[in-house]
């Protein structure tokens with residue numbers, strides 16, 4: 398198993414190593430009062446004040462008569478509790494995590510990376526269940542319990558990547574919830590047959606279909622977007638478009654998406670990933686575009702890229718545009734960077750956004766967890782009754798301290814099971 402962020406290949410230990418949680422005792426949700434979280438069937442059923450006088454269950458003199466030792470009571474030791482982290486933009490099909498080092502090669506730029514990946518992915522067994530398992534395990538180890546992953550769909554691999562990711566996620570038995578975006582990484586209209594593959598992916602249960610720079614890759618923004626929206630309307634799936642195109646070219650494509658979202662009644666189901674253009678626009682132009690996105694129920698995801706104009710997070714959220722945080726690719730043929738640790742990425746997002754005040758640092762933590770519920774198909778993803786029992790414990794004074802320091806994850810609970818402890822993944 399991968400017990401450290403190293404490059405040792407992982408094997409599958411028996412899932413019996415994971416404990417089912419009935420009570421997560423003595424934790425501080427969002428840094429608040431010491432509480433006990435009660436859990437049944439993977440869902441939080443009660444959040445009650447912790448009584449420090451009550452002895453730990455199973456010890457002599459325990460006041461909790463109807464709970465036997467080892468019956469799922471897990472000690473939180475007063476640690477800070479956050480909801481499981483949500484990776485709203487990943488590419489878990491294309492990582493070489495766990496393999497010997499792969500040196501960066503090929504040409505820069507979107508087309509350069511696409512070509513390099515297509516030339517070398519087979520050598521690395523990409524897409525493959527083992528590589529996806531390795532990167533998902535590392536995500537779980539660092540507290541990510543839900544992921545929206547783009548998965549390449551193209552004329553070379555067809556839908557095989559989606560099957561691989563589904564199989565890997567199933568192997569982990571619910572330790573991480575994975576939603577799939579069928580992603581036409583190699584282009585849509587410029588590769589006849591890809592629209593058909595996206596249609597098949599949607600029919601087969603992919604939760605979203607993706608797109609890629611409709612203008613600069615397909616050179617036909619209206620054509621690509623019309624094709625994607627027709628599929629989304631037909632199957633009721635979401636749309637999540639990679640938009641690297643900047644400035645007015647990017648803004649124009651967002652406007653095309655706004656029009657189509659409203660016309661198709663797809664409010665709440667359309668996402669712009671990266672959307673560098675939004676960060677680049679000035680003053681009123683930016684404000685008007687953000688307002689229109691908010692009215693159309695369009696969300697955004699960012700990977701907190703260094704060197705790009707940061708997204709106006711406060712303006713987006715105030716304008717009704719939910720923002721999610723994602724890792725992008727993690728150690729892949731696009732880039733050697735990325736560890737999958739969403740909390741260190743939250744530090745990066747906060748720094749890039751100039752966040753220093755407590756309330757801003759808490760906002761960064763919310764973007765990386767509770768406020769990202771919608772990106773992984775959840776109504777609620779928080780430390781509240783009715784939410785999935787996805788919890789991360791860290792030794793931190795409060796949420797701002799956790800965001801700036803990204804301490805080791807002491808305990809990770811997913812769907813009511815202990816899936817990582819003290820930096821060791823148990824699935």
Ligand SMILES: Nc1ccnc(=O)[nH]1
Pocket residue numbers: 488507582609639725726731
């Ligand atoms: N940042 C990106 C990673 C992978 N594929 C893309 O199109 N973009």
